[in-house]
Amino acid sequence: MTDQKRRHFDEIVIGEEIPTKPYTLTKETIQKYAEDIEDHNPLYFDEEYAKKSQFGGLIAPPSIHALLLFECTLDEDDCRATGVINMGQTWSYNVPARPGDTITLKRTLRDKYVKKDRLWVQHENVFINQDGTVVCSGGGWRIHER
Amino acid sequence: MPNTVTFENLQIGQEVPSVSIHVTEEKIWKFADISKDYNPLHINREWVRGYQFGKTRLEGVIAHGLFTYALMTRAMTEWVWPLGGLHHRLEARFDSPVYPGDTIRTEATVTEKKVVGGGVKYVVVDIVVKNQTGAIVAKGKAMESLL
Numbered sequence: 001m002t003d004q005k006r007r008h009f010d011e012i013v014i015g016e017e018i019p020t021k022p023y024t025l026t027k028e029t030i031q032k033y034a035e036d037i038e039d040h041n042p043l044y045f046d047e048e049y050a051k052k053s054q055f056g057g058l059i060a061p062p063s064i065h066a067l068l069l070f071e072c073t074l075d076e077d078d079c080r081a082t083g084v085i086n087m088g089q090t091w092s093y094n095v096p097a098r099p100g101d102t103i104t105l106k107r108t109l110r111d112k113y114v115k116k117d118r119l120w121v122q123h124e125n126v127f128i129n130q131d132g133t134v135v136c137s138g139g140g141w142r143i144h145e146r
Numbered sequence: 147m148p149n150t151v152t153f154e155n156l157q158i159g160q161e162v163p164s165v166s167i168h169v170t171e172e173k174i175w176k177f178a179d180i181s182k183d184y185n186p187l188h189i190n191r192e193w194v195r196g197y198q199f200g201k202t203r204l205e206g207v208i209a210h211g212l213f214t215y216a217l218m219t220r221a222m223t224e225w226v227w228p229l230g231g232l233h234h235r236l237e238a239r240f241d242s243p244v245y246p247g248d249t250i251r252t253e254a255t256v257t258e259k260k261v262v263g264g265g266v267k268y269v270v271v272d273i274v275v276k277n278q279t280g281a282i283v284a285k286g287k288a289m290e291s292l293l
Contacts, residue, residue: 029180036176037216038167041223054230062233063219066212070182082186085199086211090237118200143199 006081009119009144012112020105023071027099030060033067059096065136068097068127072105078121083145087120091138095129102130110139119144151229153259153267153292162254162271165221169209171246177213185210202243209244214284218273221252222288231292234268238286248277254288266291 034044042049043059050058073079097103104127111122124139151160167173178184186193188207197204215238222233244250258270268291275284 033180036173036180037213037220039216039220039223041220041227043227054227061216061219062223062236063212063216066177066181066183066210066216080183080185083197084185085187086240088237088239089211089215090235092235093233116200 006076006078009112009121012078012109012121014109014112016108018077018107018109019074020072020107021074022102022104023068024102025060025064025068025097025099027058029067030058030064030097030099033064034061037061037063055096058099060098062091062093062096062136064097065091065125065127065138068103068105069125072103072127073107077107078109078144079123079142081144085143087141087143089138089140091136093136094134097127097129097135101135103135104128151292153261153269156256156259156269156292158256158259160256162221162225162252162256162273164252164254165217165224166249166251167217168249169213169244169246171207174207174209174213174246177210181210181212183210183212204243206245209246209248211238211240211284214238214240214244214250214275215286217250218252218275218284218286218288221254221273222271222290225254226290226292229292231269231290233288233290235289236273236286237288238273238284240284242277242281242283244277244283248283250275250277250283267293 106126108124110124113120121142126137127135129135178189194204254271254273257272260268271288273286
């Protein structure tokens with residue numbers, strides 16, 4: 001999809017809930033993500049080790065929201081706009097994501113402003129598992145091109 | 147440092163072990179594939195060459211900010227989970243681009259300790275991520291809890 005279907009800065013409505021789609025995490029995806037970030041913690045790979053841990057089973061790395069954001073958003077979401085620059089993020093973690101979890105996303109854009117000739121957009125996200133439990137929440141600040 | 151770190155024996159100013167990663171174009175592509183973030187900043191050499199961002203002129207493709215964020219997260223979880231603790235929060239700011247060929251490393255220091263009403267023992271850790279030249283590429287603050 002091209003940027004033509006993604007909103008310009010002036011079209012963004014602050015506070016509007018953005019459409020999303022659920023995503024089911026698999027063990028394979030979690031482990032591929034962990035390998036790609038070179039985090040070889042056995043909590044992601046070794047079922048016997050993870051069962052004996054405080055978590056009671058395999059979990060995903062906390063930063064799995066990096067994957068969940070794009071998997072749960074639609075093609076026309078502004079996070080996919082060409083040239084968007086991620087300036088920073090803050091995330092809070094409640095329970096780990098696990099293999100088999102179906103994650104839904106509640107997403108809003110919290111603020112937008114012009115500062116030093118740049119277009120800043122603040123986004124806010126809450127990832128919830130199939131039990132209705134918050135997995136993690138957060139977001140950050142992006143600079144948009146247009 | 148004692149064999150086992152506890153909230154009580156943890157010192158303000160104590161360092162959290164560093165973690166590092168060497169960045170390559172292949173790793174950036176892999177992160178793009180797994181995260182589905184195909185922003186041309188990360189994968190299109192022709193598009194990004196000379197891209198001007200404020201005072202910064204990009205020299206080539208750059209790593210995703212969340213790639214650096216994942217490294218900062220790993221620094222915390224590799225430290226706190228073996229101690230029976232939990233990783234609660236990380237705020238991060240991405241100050242400078244990370245390029246293929248860079249090696250980025252965390253430097254993390256305990257800055258605060260606080261017990262709150264319910265009995266949870268929180269620890270605040272300041273994190274800086276530097277590349278091989280010593281330049282800061284990211285900064286952050288993490289909140290952990292210990293037993």
